Amino acid sequence: MENQNRNWMYDRTYDQRRGLKPSYIKGVNEFVDACTRTDKFLRGGLVRCPCARCQCGTFKQLIDIKIDLYTYGFKPNYWVWTEHGEEISTENQIRVEEDIESSSELGGVTWEENFDRYHEMVVDALQPEFHMYMQPTVEEPNRDAKRFYDLLDSVSKPLWENCIHSRLSLANRMLSIKSEGNQSQESFDQWATLFREMQTTPNEIPANYYEAKKIIFQLGFKEVKIDCCVNGCMIYYKEDKDLRQCKFCGEQRFKPRKGKNKKVPYKRMHYLPLIPRLQRLYASMSTAPHMLWHHQNRRNDDVMTHPSHGEAWKYFDTKHPHFASEPRNVRLGLYSDGFSPNVHFSTLYSCWPVIVTPYNLPPHIVPLCSIYFAFLHLLWLYIVHCSL
Known part of the structure; x- marks a missing residue:
């Protein structure tokens, strides 16, 4: 069955x-029938369950998959x-590429089309963090789940x-237009005002640039702030998270402050967790199909165009x-x-x-590593170094 005829899956x-x-019942039966022709079913009688609870992470018998699809949906x-x-x-790849075109060109879309577009964006962004959110529960949602439901509500x-x-x-x-038009924050605030x-009734239009960024920020990745030794000897993490001074050089962790309860470290690093970023590669249809490229595009000739073609x-x-x-x-x-960050080759250190x-x-x-490091060098040379 063709992709465009599968609207029944979510109805x-x-x-x-x-x-x-x-x-829906007819479609599930056709799906189960298609599963009987797959290699994994013919070898072992089990296939991945694509229900909203299992997320293709569990192998089950076809009768159990059918029950799950009736109960939880795809x-x-x-x-x-x-x-x-x-x-x-x-054809499907063209459709995926069209889905991620510039958000500033939305002429002629309906409310339903715009809703589907942003509903999918929210699910792609936050689904990996709590993929069990579809399960019925009487408990209060946790912080991540509440963030997800709030975003769905805003959509x-x-x-x-x-x-x-x-x-x-x-x-x-609005943020996309600001970026593409290179508008100032002040201009953005004036347009928002x-x-x-123009609306006489109370509305939820973002009042300014800060409020618009706050809405979109929830779609982004989390970062972890970790205190560091002022001399770069160590980070205060895991078993060292409660230390108040460096165990190597003895420097204090926090700045001395009078009459203030909040501790301010001398130095802090921003850690970007890797796992959520890898999960999103599979959560989004724009990248998930490409994650199997290394397996589906093997070569037998002597031309190496990808690390998967190499002997290692x-x-x-x-x-x-x-x-x-x-x-x-x-x-x-x-x-x-x-590379040498200060462009002086006589320095005793370099950045790696x-x-x-x-x-x-x-x-x-x-991304090519040569392009990465050329960009980092230019960033340091023309932005960081010039601002010091």
Whole structure:
């Protein structure tokens, strides 16, 4: 069945959940029938369950998968059954690329189309952090779940009757226009004030640049702030998180302050956790299909265009067959290079940025290390160094 005919996958029940729709039951039966022709089913009788609870992470029998799909529905955005024998076609790839075009060009869209666009964006951004959010529960949602529901709420309500924009979509559109037009923050605030004045009724239009950024910020990745020794000897992390002075040089961790309870460290680093960023590569349809490229595009000739074509990659696969048997496992590459930050080669030190990149991706997506370090050098030379 073609991708464009699968709207039944997310149209499961009647209003007020008064039973399953016949089109959904028929579609599930067709899905189960398609699973019986996959290699994994023919070998072992088990396939991945694509329900919203299992998220293709559990192997089950077909009867159990059917029950789960009736109960929980399909996991979000599973239009192409990549875990059940299908491949991303050229037509579907074009559709994915069209979905991520510039947000400043939305002429002629309806409220429903705009809602679907931003609902999918919220799910892609936050789903990996708590993929069990679909389960029924009587408990209060935790902080991450509450952030997800708040964002869904900001997507699902139009700003006023017959308006195609929600609070989230308008904030995203305004910030996109500001960036593409190179507008100042003051100009942004003036436009936001004008938009609010045009509405006589109370509305949720962002009042200024700060408020719009605050809305969009919730879609971003978390960062972890870690205190450091002022001399760079250590970081106060894990078993050392409660220390008040460096265990190597003895320097104090916090600045002396009188009459203030909040402790201010001399130095702090910003750590960007890796796992959520890897999870989002599989959560978004714009990147998930490419994560299998290294497995689907093997070469037998002597031309090497990707690390997966090299002998080191093949040797790793023979040494770790269990890891290599699952093409969705992430192959991370670690590379570094040194340069003198102050352009004085007589200095006794150099900077060595360390960059981690996933090599599952095809060559036109994997960033080249030479480009990375050239950019970092220019950034230091023309921005950081000039501002000192």
